[in-house]
Amino acid sequence: MDLAFLHPLYADPGPWASVYVDLSRHTEDTAHERELTAEAIARELADQGADDATCRAVRDAVNELRHASDPHGRALFARAGRVVLDPPLARAPYGGTTADWAPLPHVAPLLDLAGEDPLSVVAYIDRKGADFELRTALGSRDAGSVTGRQWPLHRTGSADWSERHFQLRVENTWEHNAAEVADALAVCQDETGADLLILVGDDRERRAVRERLPKRLRDRVTEAGHGAGSRLLDGEVERLRDDHVRERAREDLERFLAARAPDDEGRAGAAEGVPALVEAAREHRIDELLVIPDGPDTHREVWIGEDADQLAVRRTELSTLGEQNSWAARADDALLRSVVMTGAPAVSMTPALRGGPADRAPVGGLGALLRWR
Known part of the structure; x- marks a missing residue:
């Protein structure tokens, strides 16, 4: 997935509201139900500490979707009283509508919900x-x-x-x-x-x-x-598109597995696990990030600074690197911020692992192909 469209989310500091709105249900009362959803999302963000202006901006944006014909859903990313980005989704959010308030925008779900939509x-x-x-x-x-x-x-x-x-x-x-x-x-x-x-x-x-x-x-x-x-028919096109996505993800996984093995000097062309990936991100060595969005390490806590390459497993590491301000963030979102700013792509491994052995997956659900060993 080309992540260049996410650049506006990293032009300004957080915290950010990240909302995934399920628009897949259509009934006679859809408009009213979406108005209630807008109010519920605003309350949820307020409970998590979001400022009033951002809560209102998100509520208004969701209200504007009450008559939308989007077949699946919409993601909304907002801060400081303004919705900055609202990409449509290629499939409905897993588990329905969600709302998060965090130092970084929670973009990892886009890899499955928007990224696997080949034009x-x-x-x-x-x-x-x-x-x-x-x-x-x-x-x-x-x-x-x-x-x-x-x-x-x-x-x-x-x-x-x-x-x-x-x-x-x-x-x-x-x-x-x-x-x-x-x-x-x-x-x-x-x-x-x-x-x-x-x-x-x-x-x-x-x-x-x-x-x-x-x-x-x-x-x-x-x-x-x-x-x-x-x-x-739509179903036939969807099957062909799914087959294409699955094949491309398998190719990426095979490249990762091959690069996992160290060369004659003991250096590997791939990294996995949060500590190794954090180090690679700090050195701008990630060529492609591989993510299993529901992997156990995706929500692991790491520490970030104001710049994309300022991230560490422990807060004290950032102080050692000279960073004065630091915040706790999800590992997947911190790594995704890093690859967005260095121009690297990211891909969900979910299609490649469907029905396959789990030991082929990157450890903890996060891996990367490296730019140099």
Whole structure:
């Protein structure tokens, strides 16, 4: 997950209100229920010590969602009387609506609730061209189309020389159109930043387009076994997107497991456990952070200073490093602040470990691939 969008949360010091609002339930009384939820959230934050202005800002923001059509939910991050960020969620919050008041924004749940939502382009391919559709967990929209040569497109059954010549022209038309579709799909991916390209159509057309895509896109492509003219249902797209997320998470996990083993000089290319990760974060060595959001060490207490690389397992360590002010924070949120500010990504290991052995997981639910050993 690219965490760059979280930068506004670290431009100012905390404390922060972090609210995950469940909007997945829709009834005749939804608007009234959400008004009650807004009041309950404000009270919960006040009980945790939040200032009145921030409580009001969050209450008003949740009230504004009473008629929202978001299918899953919304996260709200607020401080000093203002909601700074309110990203939509790709799935409903586990356990319903929650509210926290803490020195750092509680962004770790986003890895599961918003991060595992690959932006997908569905390409409906036939011999004439293709229609593109942009799909996310929040819905779909048209993403353009491409039309190739219109004639000739169909084979004949004759075997004389003129008909064989005609069939060769048909083959050339198909190949030309496949190249046109591949080029247009590559442009569409570049413009949208899509994580996954889903090819729909007859076997031959899908294969022809896939073979002509740039190499950089090959690992982003999957195919749906539908004939030309078919349209994918939401459930089918969701399954393909889930498969893609699971495969990418498994690849990250395999890289982590391979890097776990020390080299000939006893140095490992991966770290796990809070003390090792805190040290790596202070040295800006985390290349990718791996998180199991409900892992036992994610809520372990660490100590942070005003800057992202000021973190320690014990408070006295920060004093030794010259930091005058320090606060207790969750380990996952402290590490996520660090990687956001150093430009490293983070990924949830939940999809990779689904149904797999627990001993493959990073110790305590937190691990990292390192920039150098």
